[in-house]
Amino acid sequence: MKNITKFLLNKIPRPLLIKASIIARPLIVLFFKGNQFTDPIDNKSYRKFLPYGYGKQRENALSPGTLSLERHRQMWLYLKNETDFFTQNYKILHIAPEQEFLRKFKKMKNLDYTSADLYSPIVDVKADILDLPFENESFDVVFCNHVLEHIEDDQKAMSELYRVMKKGGWGIFQVPMKNSLEKSYEDFSITDPKERQKHFGQYDHVRWYGMDYFSRLENAGFTVDINFYSKKFSSEERQKFGLLENEILPIVSKK
Structure with missing residues:
Protein backbone atom coordinates (compact mmCIF):
# COMPACT_ATOMS: atom_id res chain seq x y z
CA MET A 1 0.00 0.00 0.00
CA LYS A 2 2.89 2.37 0.77
CA ASN A 3 4.45 1.90 -2.65
CA ILE A 4 1.12 2.32 -4.43
CA THR A 5 0.20 5.59 -2.72
CA LYS A 6 3.72 6.96 -3.16
CA PHE A 7 3.62 6.15 -6.90
CA LEU A 8 0.23 7.81 -7.34
CA LEU A 9 1.28 10.97 -5.52
CA ASN A 10 4.48 11.39 -7.48
CA LYS A 11 3.42 10.28 -10.97
CA ILE A 12 -0.19 11.38 -11.50
CA PRO A 13 -1.13 15.09 -11.85
CA ARG A 14 -3.14 16.39 -8.91
CA PRO A 15 -6.32 17.29 -10.90
CA LEU A 16 -6.52 13.69 -12.16
CA LEU A 17 -5.92 12.35 -8.65
CA ILE A 18 -8.83 14.44 -7.38
CA LYS A 19 -11.19 13.04 -10.01
CA ALA A 20 -10.01 9.45 -9.50
CA SER A 21 -10.33 9.63 -5.71
CA ILE A 22 -13.99 10.68 -5.97
CA ILE A 23 -14.75 7.52 -7.96
CA ALA A 24 -12.68 5.11 -5.85
CA ARG A 25 -13.61 6.37 -2.39
CA PRO A 26 -16.72 4.17 -1.73
CA LEU A 27 -14.72 0.99 -2.35
CA ILE A 28 -11.84 2.16 -0.17
CA VAL A 29 -14.23 2.94 2.70
CA LEU A 30 -15.68 -0.59 2.65
CA PHE A 31 -12.25 -2.20 2.55
CA PHE A 32 -10.92 -0.30 5.58
CA LYS A 33 -14.06 -0.38 7.76
CA GLY A 34 -13.26 -1.14 11.43
CA ASN A 35 -13.04 0.43 14.88
CA GLN A 36 -9.38 1.29 15.52
CA PHE A 37 -9.43 4.87 14.15
CA THR A 38 -12.18 7.47 13.89
CA ASP A 39 -12.35 10.35 11.44
CA PRO A 40 -14.02 13.27 13.30
CA ILE A 41 -15.04 14.85 10.00
CA ASP A 42 -17.54 12.12 9.08
CA ASN A 43 -17.55 10.21 12.42
CA LYS A 44 -16.81 6.95 10.63
CA SER A 45 -14.41 4.38 12.05
CA TYR A 46 -11.77 2.28 10.31
CA ARG A 47 -9.39 -0.55 11.09
CA LYS A 48 -6.60 1.69 9.85
CA PHE A 49 -5.89 4.89 7.96
CA LEU A 50 -3.83 4.83 4.77
CA PRO A 51 -0.14 5.77 4.54
CA TYR A 52 0.65 9.11 2.95
CA GLY A 53 3.66 11.14 1.83
CA TYR A 54 5.49 12.17 -1.33
CA GLY A 55 8.81 11.05 0.13
CA LYS A 56 8.88 9.25 3.46
CA GLN A 57 5.38 7.96 4.11
CA ARG A 58 3.51 8.43 7.39
CA GLU A 59 1.52 5.47 8.67
CA ASN A 60 -2.20 5.93 9.41
CA ALA A 61 -2.30 9.42 7.92
CA LEU A 62 -5.03 9.45 5.24
CA SER A 63 -8.66 8.75 6.18
CA PRO A 64 -10.34 6.41 3.66
CA GLY A 65 -13.69 8.18 3.85
CA THR A 66 -12.92 11.91 3.72
CA LEU A 67 -9.36 11.60 2.36
CA SER A 68 -8.38 13.90 5.22
CA LEU A 69 -4.87 14.09 6.65
CA GLU A 70 -3.78 14.86 10.20
CA ARG A 71 -3.86 18.61 9.56
CA HIS A 72 -7.42 18.49 8.17
CA ARG A 73 -8.75 16.58 11.17
CA GLN A 74 -7.04 18.99 13.55
CA MET A 75 -8.58 21.95 11.73
CA TRP A 76 -12.05 20.37 11.78
CA LEU A 77 -11.84 19.70 15.51
CA TYR A 78 -10.74 23.28 16.12
CA LEU A 79 -13.61 24.70 14.06
CA LYS A 80 -16.10 22.43 15.81
CA ASN A 81 -14.89 22.88 19.38
CA GLU A 82 -13.49 26.41 19.49
CA PHE A 233 -6.21 16.01 23.28
CA SER A 234 -4.90 13.02 25.21
CA SER A 235 -2.39 10.71 23.56
CA GLU A 236 -5.17 8.13 23.19
CA GLU A 237 -7.42 10.66 21.47
CA ARG A 238 -4.62 11.81 19.17
CA GLN A 239 -4.02 8.22 18.13
CA LYS A 240 -7.73 7.57 17.62
CA PHE A 241 -8.24 10.68 15.46
CA GLY A 242 -4.89 10.38 13.70
CA LEU A 243 -3.42 13.70 14.87
CA LEU A 244 0.19 14.86 15.06
CA GLU A 245 1.13 16.11 18.52
CA ASN A 246 3.50 18.91 17.46
CA GLU A 247 1.68 20.17 14.36
Whole structure:
Protein backbone atom coordinates (compact mmCIF):
# COMPACT_ATOMS: atom_id res chain seq x y z
CA MET A 1 0.00 0.00 0.00
CA LYS A 2 2.89 2.37 0.77
CA ASN A 3 4.45 1.90 -2.65
CA ILE A 4 1.12 2.32 -4.43
CA THR A 5 0.20 5.59 -2.72
CA LYS A 6 3.72 6.96 -3.16
CA PHE A 7 3.62 6.15 -6.90
CA LEU A 8 0.23 7.81 -7.34
CA LEU A 9 1.28 10.97 -5.52
CA ASN A 10 4.48 11.39 -7.48
CA LYS A 11 3.42 10.28 -10.97
CA ILE A 12 -0.19 11.38 -11.50
CA PRO A 13 -1.13 15.09 -11.85
CA ARG A 14 -3.14 16.39 -8.91
CA PRO A 15 -6.32 17.29 -10.90
CA LEU A 16 -6.52 13.69 -12.16
CA LEU A 17 -5.92 12.35 -8.65
CA ILE A 18 -8.83 14.44 -7.38
CA LYS A 19 -11.19 13.04 -10.01
CA ALA A 20 -10.01 9.45 -9.50
CA SER A 21 -10.33 9.63 -5.71
CA ILE A 22 -13.99 10.68 -5.97
CA ILE A 23 -14.75 7.52 -7.96
CA ALA A 24 -12.68 5.11 -5.85
CA ARG A 25 -13.61 6.37 -2.39
CA PRO A 26 -16.72 4.17 -1.73
CA LEU A 27 -14.72 0.99 -2.35
CA ILE A 28 -11.84 2.16 -0.17
CA VAL A 29 -14.23 2.94 2.70
CA LEU A 30 -15.68 -0.59 2.65
CA PHE A 31 -12.25 -2.20 2.55
CA PHE A 32 -10.92 -0.30 5.58
CA LYS A 33 -14.06 -0.38 7.76
CA GLY A 34 -13.26 -1.14 11.43
CA ASN A 35 -13.04 0.43 14.88
CA GLN A 36 -9.38 1.29 15.52
CA PHE A 37 -9.43 4.87 14.15
CA THR A 38 -12.18 7.47 13.89
CA ASP A 39 -12.35 10.35 11.44
CA PRO A 40 -14.02 13.27 13.30
CA ILE A 41 -15.04 14.85 10.00
CA ASP A 42 -17.54 12.12 9.08
CA ASN A 43 -17.55 10.21 12.42
CA LYS A 44 -16.81 6.95 10.63
CA SER A 45 -14.41 4.38 12.05
CA TYR A 46 -11.77 2.28 10.31
CA ARG A 47 -9.39 -0.55 11.09
CA LYS A 48 -6.60 1.69 9.85
CA PHE A 49 -5.89 4.89 7.96
CA LEU A 50 -3.83 4.83 4.77
CA PRO A 51 -0.14 5.77 4.54
CA TYR A 52 0.65 9.11 2.95
CA GLY A 53 3.66 11.14 1.83
CA TYR A 54 5.49 12.17 -1.33
CA GLY A 55 8.81 11.05 0.13
CA LYS A 56 8.88 9.25 3.46
CA GLN A 57 5.38 7.96 4.11
CA ARG A 58 3.51 8.43 7.39
CA GLU A 59 1.52 5.47 8.67
CA ASN A 60 -2.20 5.93 9.41
CA ALA A 61 -2.30 9.42 7.92
CA LEU A 62 -5.03 9.45 5.24
CA SER A 63 -8.66 8.75 6.18
CA PRO A 64 -10.34 6.41 3.66
CA GLY A 65 -13.69 8.18 3.85
CA THR A 66 -12.92 11.91 3.72
CA LEU A 67 -9.36 11.60 2.36
CA SER A 68 -8.38 13.90 5.22
CA LEU A 69 -4.87 14.09 6.65
CA GLU A 70 -3.78 14.86 10.20
CA ARG A 71 -3.86 18.61 9.56
CA HIS A 72 -7.42 18.49 8.17
CA ARG A 73 -8.75 16.58 11.17
CA GLN A 74 -7.04 18.99 13.55
CA MET A 75 -8.58 21.95 11.73
CA TRP A 76 -12.05 20.37 11.78
CA LEU A 77 -11.84 19.70 15.51
CA TYR A 78 -10.74 23.28 16.12
CA LEU A 79 -13.61 24.70 14.06
CA LYS A 80 -16.10 22.43 15.81
CA ASN A 81 -14.89 22.88 19.38
CA GLU A 82 -13.49 26.41 19.49
CA THR A 83 -15.47 28.54 17.00
CA ASP A 84 -19.00 29.38 15.89
CA PHE A 85 -18.16 28.42 12.30
CA PHE A 86 -21.04 25.93 12.06
CA THR A 87 -23.72 28.30 13.33
CA GLN A 88 -22.69 31.91 12.54
CA ASN A 89 -23.42 33.50 9.16
CA TYR A 90 -20.06 33.92 7.44
CA LYS A 91 -18.80 34.81 3.99
CA ILE A 92 -16.00 32.34 3.26
CA LEU A 93 -13.08 32.26 0.83
CA HIS A 94 -11.39 28.87 0.54
CA ILE A 95 -8.17 28.75 -1.50
CA ALA A 96 -7.32 25.32 -2.98
CA PRO A 97 -10.12 23.62 -1.02
CA GLU A 98 -9.84 20.13 0.36
CA GLN A 99 -12.46 17.85 -1.22
CA GLU A 100 -14.42 16.95 1.87
CA PHE A 101 -14.35 20.46 3.30
CA LEU A 102 -15.63 21.88 0.02
CA ARG A 103 -18.43 19.31 -0.11
CA LYS A 104 -19.52 19.94 3.48
CA PHE A 105 -19.05 23.72 3.55
CA LYS A 106 -21.06 24.27 0.35
CA LYS A 107 -24.03 22.54 1.98
CA MET A 108 -23.97 24.67 5.13
CA LYS A 109 -26.81 27.21 4.97
CA ASN A 110 -25.05 29.65 7.32
CA LEU A 111 -22.11 30.03 4.92
CA ASP A 112 -21.77 32.12 1.78
CA TYR A 113 -18.99 29.95 0.44
CA THR A 114 -16.56 30.64 -2.43
CA SER A 115 -13.76 28.27 -3.41
CA ALA A 116 -10.87 29.40 -5.61
CA ASP A 117 -7.75 27.91 -7.17
CA LEU A 118 -5.65 28.30 -10.29
CA TYR A 119 -5.73 24.63 -11.34
CA SER A 120 -8.28 22.60 -9.34
CA PRO A 121 -11.22 21.25 -11.39
CA ILE A 122 -13.66 21.46 -8.47
CA VAL A 123 -13.57 25.17 -7.48
CA ASP A 124 -16.04 28.01 -8.04
CA VAL A 125 -13.51 30.58 -9.25
CA LYS A 126 -10.27 30.14 -11.17
CA ALA A 127 -7.95 32.58 -9.43
CA ASP A 128 -4.28 33.40 -8.97
CA ILE A 129 -3.45 33.92 -5.29
CA LEU A 130 -1.04 36.69 -6.32
CA ASP A 131 -3.90 38.66 -7.89
CA LEU A 132 -7.22 37.62 -6.39
CA PRO A 133 -10.33 38.77 -8.32
CA PHE A 134 -12.19 39.98 -5.21
CA GLU A 135 -12.87 43.39 -3.67
CA ASN A 136 -11.08 44.61 -0.58
CA GLU A 137 -12.47 43.25 2.71
CA SER A 138 -14.88 40.80 1.06
CA PHE A 139 -14.65 37.77 3.39
CA ASP A 140 -15.21 37.07 7.07
CA VAL A 141 -13.15 33.87 7.04
CA VAL A 142 -10.32 32.80 4.72
CA PHE A 143 -8.82 29.31 4.52
CA CYS A 144 -5.55 28.79 2.67
CA ASN A 145 -3.91 25.49 3.52
CA HIS A 146 -0.73 24.06 1.99
CA VAL A 147 -0.62 26.63 -0.79
CA LEU A 148 2.00 29.22 0.19
CA GLU A 149 4.88 26.72 0.03
CA HIS A 150 4.23 26.56 -3.73
CA ILE A 151 4.53 30.34 -4.19
CA GLU A 152 7.89 32.11 -4.60
CA ASP A 153 6.47 35.53 -3.72
CA ASP A 154 4.63 34.33 -0.65
CA GLN A 155 4.65 37.85 0.85
CA LYS A 156 2.57 39.09 -2.08
CA ALA A 157 0.17 36.15 -1.64
CA MET A 158 -0.18 36.87 2.08
CA SER A 159 -0.87 40.53 1.30
CA GLU A 160 -3.64 39.51 -1.10
CA LEU A 161 -5.22 37.26 1.54
CA TYR A 162 -5.03 40.14 4.02
CA ARG A 163 -6.57 42.55 1.49
CA VAL A 164 -9.67 40.45 0.84
CA MET A 165 -10.27 39.63 4.53
CA LYS A 166 -12.69 41.89 6.39
CA LYS A 167 -11.59 43.77 9.49
CA GLY A 168 -12.45 41.52 12.39
CA GLY A 169 -12.08 38.50 10.12
CA TRP A 170 -9.99 35.42 10.74
CA GLY A 171 -8.54 32.46 8.94
CA ILE A 172 -6.40 29.34 9.00
CA PHE A 173 -3.24 29.23 6.84
CA GLN A 174 -1.53 25.86 7.24
CA VAL A 175 1.85 25.18 5.62
CA PRO A 176 4.43 22.39 5.85
CA MET A 177 6.79 23.44 8.63
CA LYS A 178 9.91 22.33 10.40
CA ASN A 179 9.52 23.66 13.91
CA SER A 180 13.26 23.20 14.46
CA LEU A 181 14.07 25.80 11.78
CA GLU A 182 14.29 29.39 12.96
CA LYS A 183 14.38 30.67 9.37
CA SER A 184 12.57 29.20 6.37
CA TYR A 185 14.73 27.30 3.89
CA GLU A 186 14.18 28.41 0.31
CA ASP A 187 16.28 28.47 -2.85
CA PHE A 188 14.47 29.54 -6.02
CA SER A 189 17.34 28.38 -8.21
CA ILE A 190 16.24 24.81 -7.47
CA THR A 191 13.69 24.03 -10.17
CA ASP A 192 14.15 20.34 -10.97
CA PRO A 193 11.25 18.35 -9.45
CA LYS A 194 13.56 15.67 -8.03
CA GLU A 195 15.80 18.29 -6.44
CA ARG A 196 12.80 20.12 -5.02
CA GLN A 197 11.57 16.90 -3.45
CA LYS A 198 15.02 16.31 -2.01
CA HIS A 199 15.33 19.83 -0.58
CA PHE A 200 11.73 20.80 0.22
CA GLY A 201 9.90 17.50 0.71
CA GLN A 202 7.73 17.64 -2.42
CA TYR A 203 8.38 18.02 -6.13
CA ASP A 204 6.39 21.27 -6.48
CA HIS A 205 7.38 23.04 -3.25
CA VAL A 206 9.79 25.98 -3.19
CA ARG A 207 10.55 26.11 0.56
CA TRP A 208 10.39 24.51 3.97
CA TYR A 209 8.85 27.00 6.38
CA GLY A 210 10.50 27.63 9.71
CA MET A 211 9.25 29.57 12.70
CA ASP A 212 9.74 32.85 10.82
CA TYR A 213 6.54 31.93 8.93
CA PHE A 214 4.60 33.77 11.60
CA SER A 215 6.64 36.97 11.25
CA ARG A 216 6.00 36.82 7.50
CA LEU A 217 2.27 36.72 8.21
CA GLU A 218 2.63 39.61 10.66
CA ASN A 219 4.54 41.61 8.02
CA ALA A 220 1.46 41.25 5.80
CA GLY A 221 -0.66 42.76 8.59
CA PHE A 222 -2.10 39.68 10.31
CA THR A 223 -2.27 38.98 14.01
CA VAL A 224 -1.13 35.38 14.49
CA ASP A 225 -2.00 32.66 17.01
CA ILE A 226 0.64 29.89 16.99
CA ASN A 227 -1.76 27.19 18.14
CA PHE A 228 -0.66 23.63 19.01
CA TYR A 229 -4.28 22.53 19.06
CA SER A 230 -3.60 18.78 18.97
CA LYS A 231 -1.97 19.04 22.39
CA LYS A 232 -5.42 19.68 23.88
CA PHE A 233 -6.21 16.01 23.28
CA SER A 234 -4.90 13.02 25.21
CA SER A 235 -2.39 10.71 23.56
CA GLU A 236 -5.17 8.13 23.19
CA GLU A 237 -7.42 10.66 21.47
CA ARG A 238 -4.62 11.81 19.17
CA GLN A 239 -4.02 8.22 18.13
CA LYS A 240 -7.73 7.57 17.62
CA PHE A 241 -8.24 10.68 15.46
CA GLY A 242 -4.89 10.38 13.70
CA LEU A 243 -3.42 13.70 14.87
CA LEU A 244 0.19 14.86 15.06
CA GLU A 245 1.13 16.11 18.52
CA ASN A 246 3.50 18.91 17.46
CA GLU A 247 1.68 20.17 14.36
CA ILE A 248 0.93 23.88 14.54
CA LEU A 249 -2.46 25.25 13.52
CA PRO A 250 -1.72 28.82 12.31
CA ILE A 251 -4.74 31.01 13.08
CA VAL A 252 -4.68 34.54 11.70
CA SER A 253 -6.92 37.53 12.22
CA LYS A 254 -7.28 41.06 10.89
CA LYS A 255 -7.77 43.76 13.51
